[in-house]
């Protein structure tokens with residue numbers, strides 16, 4: 001595959017966003033490399049199967065582990081990654097299936113969870129359902145409580161700005177605290193609490209622009225804590241996206257997967273920020289959902305395993321705005337979960353995670369983060 005020839009295709013798949021105020025554009029970055037989840041489930045390597053999923057979901061992007069073109073961490077900027085992934089996906093798509101679907105108008109920078117990771121989630125779904133059934137059989141009617149332990153997470157917040165002006169991305173302590181409070185409130189109903197373990201502010205114009213390629217450099221300098229601790233990076237520029245994050249994986253201390261773990265978020269999405277419709281602080285909520293192992297509710301479209309969460313109705317594509325009553329998979333049960341934090345609705349539309357997502361968070365937490373160093 002020639003990466004260059006696919007640029008047009010990548011643009012079709014993922015047009016640059018005109019304004020972050022118009023469409024949510026955020027997502028998670030999957031583990032790159034086959035080591036992403038090995039050690040836990042030993043899933044089969046089924047690149048083509050994964051690739052076929054690309055054809056049914058335009059926001060899709062890619063499993064880094066399946067990419068034919070290695071992307072060095074130093075070149076791992078959001079824009080570069082978006083295009084590189086699209087290139088690879090488009091190139092593979094040419095041989096694997098028909099033309100990609102047209103864009104729906106948002107340029108999600110979110111890579112797809114890898115095929116391996118999707119299989120992990122499907123296996124979790126099976127185990128969770130079995131546990132639930134067993135709980136009912138044994139007369140335990142609080143099965144959800146059994147499967148959803150309390151989770152406490154230490155959070156490190158890094159402000160990375162181009163200058164000490166607010167427009168440069170330099171959040172005030174009050175802004176940081178307000179954002180943190182939003183995160184706490186959003187997750188509290190699901191038994192998840194956060195403690196603010198530390199904050200720091202860095203002025204570095206290169207680091208503050210995610211498209212410039214300093215992600216790993218920045219993270220090597222700023223990351224704190226262990227793999228069960230959450231690092232949030234608030235940047236001045238995100239290349240047209242609102243944020244991205246990394247799914248749980250098996251990551252040894254010092255490894256690339258370990259260092260890059262955490263979420264990168266556009267500074268103006270914090271409460272009261274300048275990202276119209278996305279300034280109640282819930283881009284962080286959405287991204288942290290990915291950090292806990294949740295996929296977009298529109299993952300996989302109307303067919304197949306979707307997000308592998310049974311109580312989030314299937315969804316053909318990302319929602320935009322707050323389209324009450326939207327039913328993009330009319331042949332499937334339920335209307336679109338537009339109020340779910342893992343859709344792309346505007347912040348004011350966000351209301352909830354589901355019990356199934358709470359359980360899934362617990363499954364990932366237990367397997368990948370709880371006992372990590």
Ligand SMILES: [Ca+2]
Pocket residue numbers: 305306307308309310311312313314
């Ligand atoms: Ca679902």
Ligand SMILES: [Zn+2]
Pocket residue numbers: 026027028110286287290296
């Ligand atoms: Zn996302």
